[in-house]
Amino acid sequence: MQAAENSLEKIKQSGKIVVATSPDYPPYEFQVNKHGENKIAGMDIDVAKQIAKDLHVKLVIKSMKFDSLLVAIETGKADMAIGGINPTSERRQSVDFSNIYYLGGQSFLINKSDSMKFPNQKALQGKLVGAQTGSLQYNLAKTHMANTTIKGMDKTPDLILALKIHKLEAVGVEKPVAKAYASNDNGLTIVPATYKLDKNQVGAAIAFKKNSYMLEDAVNKSIKKIKEGNKIDGYLKDAGKDMKVNTTNTSMWNYSDYFVKGVKYTIFISIVASVLGVLIGITLALMRFTKVKFFHALALCYVEFVRGTPLMVQVMFVYFGIGSIIDISALLAGIIAISLNSGAYVAEIIRGGIDSIDAGQTEAAASLGLPHYDTMRFVILPQAFKNIWPALGNEFISLVKESSIVSIIGVTDLIYQANLVRANTYRGIMPIFVVMVLYFVMTFILTRILNYYEMKMRSPE
Missing domain, CATH: 3.40.190.10 (Periplasmic binding protein-like II)
Structure with a gap:
């Protein structure tokens, strides 16, 4: 109490x-x-x-x-x-x-062109029916619709899009949601659900x-x-x-503020995570080359663990796991998770770059009396970065696209905003197309910038 x-x-x-x-x-x-x-x-x-x-x-x-x-x-x-x-x-x-x-009841959405084919729930038996993953509608369909293939998706707009392009034959939703979509989309109609349910659970x-x-x-x-x-x-x-x-007004221009906000967050997350990822990567790479066995083993275990687990799981662990101990925002949790993930991959890129430097460089630096720290800082790493610049560039570009995973914890990046536009406008395809174009523009510009500096590094003095 x-x-x-x-x-x-x-x-x-x-x-x-x-x-x-x-x-x-x-x-x-x-x-x-x-x-x-x-x-x-x-x-x-x-x-x-x-x-x-x-x-x-x-x-x-x-x-x-x-x-x-x-x-x-x-x-x-x-x-x-x-x-x-x-x-x-x-x-x-x-x-x-x-x-x-509120007790709204259950319904199915179908394409209006299929209304004669699916006049009631019984006619949907054995068909391909979609529902939101983890929802009551998903569990009801699984339990009460024998021999029916149930397809789960995270977002209702994704289900509606799949229905409209005939990847699904029906979508199970609550009655108010069905009415909302049917009243705003002339291509959809409602089929009542006939489940016998406990009112205390539905x-x-x-x-x-x-x-x-x-x-x-x-x-x-x-x-x-x-x-x-x-x-x-x-x-x-x-x-x-x-x-x-x-x-x-469901034009994409009317929702331009949504996309602009998403682009800002995506760029911010990518830049911060890239900088932190490089710093983490350098640290881990140097730990791999140290003679202290503990640091070498720690770096090796970290890299293998991060590369062996999905980024989505890492994001959720940082936000919900660590976040349950230390109160951190969704944005900060997303940046931390992506930075830690990127650091593991950058560490391997840098390690490969260091290994590519001829051993004679280290010997020459030693003969001049340079300590190991200065040798690594002034001789090895500058040459290594020149060799690995294309690989680092690819990692940066991948980071821009992979940052979209933070939408699962509510960070308002480009994917998150696109899902809101799809839900608000009942347009499934156009917001996706806009997002594709925006991601292409961002990665194209980044590629050109990286190529420019690569040419400068390779050009003779």
Whole structure:
């Protein structure tokens, strides 16, 4: 009970409540481009605002992938999570839930051209059906639709795109989401889901860290107030108005601010991670050449471990793992993870460059009385960098593209922004095309700059 009291007291003392959500799920939560300003809106956001108001604290929204929301709660990155989350028995093993504040029901989206072919859920048996990974819709389809191939994807816009290009025959979503897409896309229509479900597990609820009884009780009081005031209908109407704002002009130019912001973050992350990666790489490479066995073994183990694990896992570990001990932002966690990853690869590039230098250079420096440190600094490394410049250039270019992985923890890089545009405009392909062009422009410019300096280094004095 003491821990529960602390959870609520900590929020009141800080003056803010941090709410994790995935703003790509209209009408629950989504980004709206209104009067030149971008903000997160939707029914769930209005619910969160009411809770913050009742607690007399400031509402802070933290964006991330849907399947990371509960992890954020468990690791203390957020006080609560909201996002059309269904309080299933499996999820209750990891987190606690509030009372259900909305019961929307289940539906399938299909292409309107297939409406005669798939008039009901039964007709979808044995077909290719998509659902968001980790969602109730995914588990329901897996459990209740025998002999049906279920395809999971992280983002609802990806599922809708796959549906529209006929990679899927249906997509399972909640009824309000189905209505949102069908009303904004004439090519889609709705097929009702006929699952027989426990109403205590299929409605939308708010997630908390285990044993947060006092916070849960306070939130339930707000939910009771919302229900008694019939405010949900008003929240949905407001969400509908905001969605119309998004779809009034779905040109990519109208969303240029999103892409510009994404480019800025991508460039910033890439530059910082490149500098730190080189510094880490030089350190590790020199450790590999030291005669101290401990440092040599440490560098070797680090390089092998980092190269043997996926970057996505490393990013999540830094943010949720280390971040649960030391409070770090998603941006800083992304930079740290990418820098540490790049450092391992740069270390091997530099080690190869040092090995390529003729041993006579070291002997000549020794004969002149240069100590080992100065020999490495003034003789070996300058020649090594000249030899490995093309390889380092390739690493820098790869870093620009690989930095997109930070979008999984809510860093607003180019990929993250593109996903928001896709969710807001209901256009699946054009935002992807714009992002491809922007990445090409960035890497093309970087390639030209690297080639220029490579030619200068190779040209005679």
